[in-house]
Amino acid sequence: MPVFPRISLRHDVTEYLRTVFLNKELLTVVNHHEAEQHFERLLSCLSHPPSHTCVRVSTHLASLEEIRQRLKQELTKHLCASSAEVSMEIFPHPNIPDVLLLPVDGPRPVQPLQFEVVVGAHPKFMKAGDNVSVFSDIDGKCTRGATSFHGQKVFVGNGVAEMDRSAIFSTNELTKGIAVRMTDPLYQSPCFDGVLPSLAFLQNLPSVVVGHVLGPCSGERVLDMCAAPGGKTCHIASLMKDQGEVVALDKIRNKIDRIRQNAHMLRLESIKVFCFDSVKAVSSDTEKLSETEGPPFPPESFDRVLLDAPCSGLGQRPNMACTWSLKEICSYQPLQRKLIHSAVSLLKKGGVLVYSTCTVTLAENEEQVAWALKTFPCLTLVPQQPT
Numbered sequence: 001m002p003v004f005p006r007i008s009l010r011h012d013v014t015e016y017l018r019t020v021f022l023n024k025e026l027l028t029v030v031n032h033h034e035a036e037q038h039f040e041r042l043l044s045c046l047s048h049p050p051s052h053t054c055v056r057v058s059t060h061l062a063s064l065e066e067i068r069q070r071l072k073q074e075l076t077k078h079l080c081a082s083s084a085e086v087s088m089e090i091f092p093h094p095n096i097p098d099v100l101l102l103p104v105d106g107p108r109p110v111q112p113l114q115f116e117v118v119v120g121a122h123p124k125f126m127k128a129g130d131n132v133s134v135f136s137d138i139d140g141k142c143t144r145g146a147t148s149f150h151g152q153k154v155f156v157g158n159g160v161a162e163m164d165r166s167a168i169f170s171t172n173e174l175t176k177g178i179a180v181r182m183t184d185p186l187y188q189s190p191c192f193d194g195v196l197p198s199l200a201f202l203q204n205l206p207s208v209v210v211g212h213v214l215g216p217c218s219g220e221r222v223l224d225m226c227a228a229p230g231g232k233t234c235h236i237a238s239l240m241k242d243q244g245e246v247v248a249l250d251k252i253r254n255k256i257d258r259i260r261q262n263a264h265m266l267r268l269e270s271i272k273v274f275c276f277d278s279v280k281a282v283s284s285d286t287e288k289l290s291e292t293e294g295p296p297f298p299p300e301s302f303d304r305v306l307l308d309a310p311c312s313g314l315g316q317r318p319n320m321a322c323t324w325s326l327k328e329i330c331s332y333q334p335l336q337r338k339l340i341h342s343a344v345s346l347l348k349k350g351g352v353l354v355y356s357t358c359t360v361t362l363a364e365n366e367e368q369v370a371w372a373l374k375t376f377p378c379l380t381l382v383p384q385q386p387t
């Protein structure tokens with residue numbers, strides 16, 4: 001049963017998505033009413049959290065069962081300290097060998113308190129230690145630091161303020177830290193802060209599936225073209241038992257350190273990180289090819305290439321609202337195509353290319369794959385495993 005309204009999008013964005021989802025091809029398989037229901041369900045799922053918390057475990061360091069037992073002990077310790085009521089079921093994913101699942105408890109019967117805060121805005125007098133009810137602004141209209149808010153909002157749970165209002169909004173800089181510690185959320189799952197940092201990595205299930213579909217093997221040379229913050233890069237290195245070379249590129253300099261930090265935390269040494277525009281990552285010009293091991297690379301340099309492309313991000317959950325215009329949502333296709341060009345050039349003959357996004361538009365997914373197959377006759381589409 002949905003407890004939150006479906007994701008709030010601009011009207012033209014919803015209509016655009018509806019038109020592409022209810023496409024002719026789909027309507028030959030299901031009737032219009034059924035297709036509408038699928039679409040509404042998709043919009044509703046996007047605003048709700050997944051049913052399980054997904055933890056990817058470092059199988060290059062210990063077995064799944066060993067990590068499961070240790071995780072159970074650690075989380076139980078943390079729970080006893082916090083007195084939160086969370087069930088401690090942890091079970092292996094039935095098909096994916098390095099995933100543990102923890103059921104999310106919710107929706108729980110939590111009653112809102114009198115003192116309300118809306119994410120992004122806090123009432124005039126909020127002080128550290130206040131018990132507050134937290135709301136999410138579902139139209140994305142709340143302005144930063146507003147002292148009141150009359151738009152549409154959704155209750156997400158109760159918590160305790162850890163900062164005064166003035167500490168959050170007195171500067172123009174973005175404040176870091178926890179403003180409200182949730183003590184009684186509508187959807188509860190354990191806190192993983194500092195829990196087995198080298199062994200347990202929170203990563204959503206579709207992202208873990210990407211690593212397995214790429215299927216890297218020990219000793220190979222693998223390229224992750226859009227790597228920051230490095231969740232998938234580290235998974236690739238772990239699947240290779242840290243043997244071989246994983247080259248991680250990202251265009252944004254200040255995101256590069258996150259890849260290094262994650263690699264260090266997960267005790268992975270086969271990862272080489274470079275700040276580089278992957279559109280330009282291939283070159284046949286020997287003068288341009290640096291003497292070092294970094295980019296650009298000659299064509300056919302990699303056994304496997306992951307292109308986890310920048311995208312409109314509409315598939316990330318839970319997300320109550322996206323205020324992007326239709327133009328913004330539709331702006332990624334040209335860049336993704338340039339990146340696919342580089343990816344294909346950098347791949348060895350017989351190699352594997354995985355193209356992934358975290359969005360739901362056909363233009364950035366199915367249409368891109370169809371375009372790539374038509375543009376590069378050397379590519380063939382193979383079934384995805386696991387599905």
Ligand SMILES: C[S@@+](CC[C@H](N)C(=O)[O-])C[C@H]1O[C@@H](n2cnc3c(N)ncnc32)[C@H](O)[C@@H]1O
Binds near residue numbers: 207233250251311
């Ligand atoms: C979807 S995120 C990648 C998430 C990452 N693969 C993970 O699993 O942790 C896309 C990334 O692409 C990067 N990016 C965007 N354009 C790029 C380009 N031309 N070359 C390299 N990286 C780029 C962005 O900075 C962003 O970090």
